[in-house]
Amino acid sequence: MAVLRKVGIIGIGHVGAHVANAVLSAGLAEELKLCDINEQKVVSECQDLSDTLSFYPHNCVIGNYGTQYEQLADCDVVINAAGDVKTSAKDRDGELFVTTDIARTWISRLFNAGFHGVIITISNPCDVVATEIWHITGYDPRKIIGTGTALDSARLRNAIAKRVNVDQKSIGAYMLGEHGNSQFAYWSNVNIAGKPLTQLAQDNPQRFTLDEDETEQDARRGGYRVYAGKGCTEYAIAATAARLTQAVLCDEHYAAACSTLLTGEQGESGNYASLPCIVGANGVEEVLNPTLTESEQAKFHASCEHIRANIAQLAWWNDECHPTLRS
CATH class of the missing domain: 3.40.50.720 (NAD(P)-binding Rossmann-like Domain)
Known part of the structure; x- marks a missing residue:
């Protein structure tokens, strides 16, 4: 059966x-x-x-x-x-x-x-x-x-796609850190069909040179552009959750930026934040700890600090001991 x-x-x-x-x-x-x-x-x-x-x-x-x-x-x-x-x-x-x-x-x-x-x-x-x-x-x-920055990464790909006229699904780009204002674009690894965006910009500056700060802000604030006229976000986040659900149910070993418990990645631990992960039947199978630039590392640390500052405001975090993990 x-x-x-x-x-x-x-x-x-x-x-x-x-x-x-x-x-x-x-x-x-x-x-x-x-x-x-x-x-x-x-x-x-x-x-x-x-x-x-x-x-x-x-x-x-x-x-x-x-x-x-x-x-x-x-x-x-x-x-x-x-x-x-x-x-x-x-x-x-x-x-x-x-x-x-x-x-x-x-x-x-x-x-x-x-x-x-x-x-x-x-x-x-x-x-x-x-x-x-x-x-x-x-x-x-x-x-x-x-779901973390899985949706924000899609928003970044959308923002890049509009500027360089390439299909979103052909762009490799991630937002990392907090699903919030402290998230940041992993610019040092953005690529199209495997070729770094920096090299594409050198070869064809008119098409592939873009304002990184403006593009990143479009990704960071995309949800509020939706909220402004609808009072909510719906389609994109629902598709994000369904896509991760599919990765689990079909044991796909799907690569996505999503929020997972940090256990030493980038020198951080004890809280959830988004890094590229492989998702399958057992959840996050592996965290693909990326090589970040010094600037990107600083942004990741700041993002984790913000997450922990929010956690520290909650009574349950201070009043209860961390549990022993169970399967």
Whole structure:
């Protein structure tokens, strides 16, 4: 008998609902379990998604589990999208106390029920929430993945593509560090079809020379350009979460910048931040610790300092001991 792939989503707001649609559109799950404190919202989303089953690649059992987080314990992947986007109108740190408080309502309940899958967390500040999940549970940190700068890296590729007239998927470029204002572009390794952008600019300066600061700022602030007219972001972050879900469910060994627990990479440890990673069935299989320039290293350290400063504001970090990791 074939093993059914099960995906759970906590938080069915703007982002969570779009994640559900992206997962179903890609045909990634045979069972989808939805949780939210807004009972009618989940009822309505389940109805809407079920009405769409005729147009998805294959059938899926879609379930409303309200706040029964324990019922997600048998999922292969659980995606955390719970938060309050209005509090992030200024920056992603605005949700700091809201999302971390929300996460504490389900973290222990899910893991105490025997969850052994992979967590993909979207809620901002993404690196702080990912660190919180690890800190509270003692779960294998490689099986807790923050979407981190995976989306910001796509925004950087978009910004570069518009300037050099090359398809985004042909560009190798990453934003690293915090999923927030302190993130930075890994310019020293940007390439197109394997050829460094610096060499392309030497060969064809008119086409490939660009303003790095302006381009990087477009990537860093892309989400707020979306928020300005919509009051939320939806499509791109949902696609990001679905892509990482696919990498886990299909054991793809997919390379992406995402938030993972630092254990000495770049001289940092104890918190989540984004570096290039290989993602497969067991979560982050390997962190590809990049060779950064001196300037990039300084930016990475500053970014981690900012993440830790946010963590230090939260009582649970200071009041509770780090747990012993369990599998």
